[in-house]
Amino acid sequence: MIEAEVTTDVIDPTEVLSRVGDDAHGAALLFVGVVRDHADGRPVTGMRYDAYVEMAQPELARIADEAAARLGTDALVVVHRTGELDIGEVSVAIAASSPHRAESFDATRYVIEEIKKRVPIWKKEHYADGRDGWVAGVVPPGTGLSASGGAP
Amino acid sequence: MIEAEVTTDVIDPTEVLSRVGDDAHGAALLFVGVVRDHADGRPVTGMRYDAYVEMAQPELARIADEAAARLGTDALVVVHRTGELDIGEVSVAIAASSPHRAESFDATRYVIEEIKKRVPIWKKEHYADGRDGWVAGVVPPGTGLSASGGAP
Amino acid sequence: MSISVNALFFAAYRDLVGTGEIAVELSPGATVGDLVQALRARGAPFDGLPEQPAVAVNRTYAFLDEPLAADDEVAFIPPVAGG
């Protein structure tokens, strides 16, 4: 069971974890990403997550499918939230379970790393001084000049 | 906050996770070890965990302290259960949180790997055919012939 | 004869151009790179877009030499920062 969601609803990590697990599985892993109160030493009061939802949703599903196929887990759920989040609120939860622990660790880690590289989601930090700013991100692979390196 | 426990009580992973986390932490990780219904293809109906509790408890605490010191997290909780467990029951839960995700992943993984190498806990599998057997384990480091390799 | 494509802007790019979506007329056979050039040629604020932005065409990442067809959805994707 592989599930991927982009949602504006509050994420309950326990509920996400409860969706994986199986009598044949000896390990389960839950990763929780949370809005923290600082960024590079600067106090942060909240975060806005924007997404290109129509693309973020299938991209997240693709990542989950890749993790399952490459890393050998058939129980993986990833939920990413968008909208305005307060400090301590959950932005992303990823749960996996597997017969042995390595697959769950690897699959969960793969999903969060790929999210950060490829899923069209952006965040704007709200600073304590009233300003805000987009968080510096990562240019997704498969974009820019063509693979052959020629000019467009 | 670093906590390590060996307990005969049922483990609630959500409660373990709730003990970590901090406004300055952007990541939390929860590993859950569960009794599974098979071992090397043989059906298993339950598992008994025995421990040398007076040593397992401090050894678990040492592992947690090492994870904190080496891998840079100051929020780590590990709880290991002993006694008779049914399929699907939680044998161990490890939670960590940290400003960034790498520390939580690394600390959690370190703790489960070291538990399996060093903590004096043993498990006896109950098979579907009514037999049972001790699970093959790992010889802890720092034992056997002396470090110099001489005979005792 | 020209084709019309839909350009979408997100996050910092949306803040920059002041809108999330505009239709752009291009010559048949135009590529993503041609679309970028056409937009930047409009001057401010569009000339603030990068010369080689990341884009997705119809919700799949694409290189700048990708040819466009009528009604394609071309999203300008600032560096992503999910998680």
Place this chain on the structure above:
Amino acid sequence: MSISVNALFFAAYRDLVGTGEIAVELSPGATVGDLVQALRARGAPFDGLPEQPAVAVNRTYAFLDEPLAADDEVAFIPPVAGG
């Protein structure tokens, strides 16, 4: 003059020797290895213990050449399998 140490047996070793704990008299200056030899010399079931078992002395893992003192707690530790 002799010293008495407490030998503890867990898991498979406990099943083997049929008890969790016995007191053993040893000569002063005896090592963990001497304790193992003394136990195995008792014959069955103690000769089923390994010649070089893992042990912990006073709840810390120890090599077989570790010298013992009166009232030491020497645990025979089968290969561990926690988690």
